[in-house]
Amino acid sequence: MNGDYGSEETAMQAYLRAGERRAAALGNRGPIRFTASGELHPEIVEAYWRCGFYVFQGVLKPDELADIERDLHMILDRLPVEKGAAVDARGRPALAADCAGPNLHWARPLSDPWGGTAAANGRHPVKMHEPATEGVPKEVVFLILGSLQFSEASLRVYGHPGLLAVAAAINGPDFAPFNEALWIKEPGKGASVAWHQDGTTHWDSPDWDEGIHGFNFMGQLYGCTAANGVWVVPGSHKRGRIDIAKVAAEAGTERLPDAVPIICTPGDVAMTNRQALHGSFANTSRDWRVTLNFGFHRRKSVLGVKAGGIHNAVATYDADRIRARARLIGYGIDARLQRFPDEVPFVYKPHADEGLNYHWDDRARAEIKDYNLLDLSI
Numbered sequence: 001m002n003g004d005y006g007s008e009e010t011a012m013q014a015y016l017r018a019g020e021r022r023a024a025a026l027g028n029r030g031p032i033r034f035t036a037s038g039e040l041h042p043e044i045v046e047a048y049w050r051c052g053f054y055v056f057q058g059v060l061k062p063d064e065l066a067d068i069e070r071d072l073h074m075i076l077d078r079l080p081v082e083k084g085a086a087v088d089a090r091g092r093p094a095l096a097a098d099c100a101g102p103n104l105h106w107a108r109p110l111s112d113p114w115g116g117t118a119a120a121n122g123r124h125p126v127k128m129h130e131p132a133t134e135g136v137p138k139e140v141v142f143l144i145l146g147s148l149q150f151s152e153a154s155l156r157v158y159g160h161p162g163l164l165a166v167a168a169a170i171n172g173p174d175f176a177p178f179n180e181a182l183w184i185k186e187p188g189k190g191a192s193v194a195w196h197q198d199g200t201t202h203w204d205s206p207d208w209d210e211g212i213h214g215f216n217f218m219g220q221l222y223g224c225t226a227a228n229g230v231w232v233v234p235g236s237h238k239r240g241r242i243d244i245a246k247v248a249a250e251a252g253t254e255r256l257p258d259a260v261p262i263i264c265t266p267g268d269v270a271m272t273n274r275q276a277l278h279g280s281f282a283n284t285s286r287d288w289r290v291t292l293n294f295g296f297h298r299r300k301s302v303l304g305v306k307a308g309g310i311h312n313a314v315a316t317y318d319a320d321r322i323r324a325r326a327r328l329i330g331y332g333i334d335a336r337l338q339r340f341p342d343e344v345p346f347v348y349k350p351h352a353d354e355g356l357n358y359h360w361d362d363r364a365r366a367e368i369k370d371y372n373l374l375d376l377s378i
């Protein structure tokens with residue numbers, strides 16, 4: 001396996017094992033459960049708000065995972081032969097070559113592309129350790145934005161009735177989209193993501209609370225481990241904007257002592273508060289992590305708000321913008337119904353209230369190109 005933590009390897013392995021033990025003690029994992037009256041089970045709600053994340057076990061079944069894996073192989077096969085190339089390894093037009101959005105993000109293997117830089121408005125102030133590498137590509141794709149236009153299997157996960165019901169329970173029945181992404185952490189190549197908090201807009205709002213910046217779902221194709229997964233500082237979503245550089249300086253290391261890894265098996269879906277302090281280490285392990293990431297907001301957190309600048313251009317999010325972006329929920333619900341006709345589809349209240357119906361077909365496939373230019377990033 002390429003790369004390790006050098007003189008820090010023993011300490012890193014001890015940190016991983018200790019983090020696993022802390023994570024196992026949190027009591028924040030289990031299947032999606034609802035009460036007899038249809039409410040998200042209060043034990044789930046309590047654990048999510050206490051910890052800032054929850055692991056829903058066994059959400060994506062084997063047939064759905066097989067669909068996702070087929071799409072993954074198609075996507076990997078269509079990536080540009082190198083950064084900036086317009087063609088793939090077979091000479092065909094590369095994935096996203098004709099898109100206007102910044103869909104593909106590249107990084108040197110095992111590097112930290114954002115830590116200590118001005119990227120994403122400087123929200124990653126601490127540089128992560130970069131293990132040594134040799135004999136690997138100079139850059140690899142580790143993040144694909146606007147992923148629903150490239151993978152129908154991902155779109156169908158986006159329309160999952162259980163997950164959408166969770167979104168409605170946490171953010172209200174009029175919840176709004178955020179963005180979607182495919183994270184790819186290859187063994188011996190996967191880049192780190194420096195410690196950060198996702199929210200940018202509402203830290204100083206008089207209406208600030210621990211859920212104002214929404215949350216992300218993270219569906220796991222192959223599962224995730226302490227070595228290749230996301231780490232979270234439990235309860236940090238309650239603390240407001242954190243001085244991350246100070247926290248790391250006090251710890252004397254980027255291995256934050258209170259953090260825990262999100263541990264998942266294939267088909268699990270983690271839900272993580274966007275205000276939680278989180279990050280991931282370079283993947284020196286032998287295991288792939290492929291994560292279907294998609295987030296949701298409270299409608300009142302985005303309506304009339306001027307935001308953007310990270311995932312999309314700065315704009316004021318009015319009702320028309322929210323409606324246009326939320327069409328992906330409608331397409332996802334219908335695409336899922338076509339693939340899994342025995343499921344009871346989710347009813348998205350804003351669409352039902354306006355009498356809007358969305359059908360997933362060839363016209364819709366063409367229509368969602370560059371849909372992520374309308375992301376609702378706060």
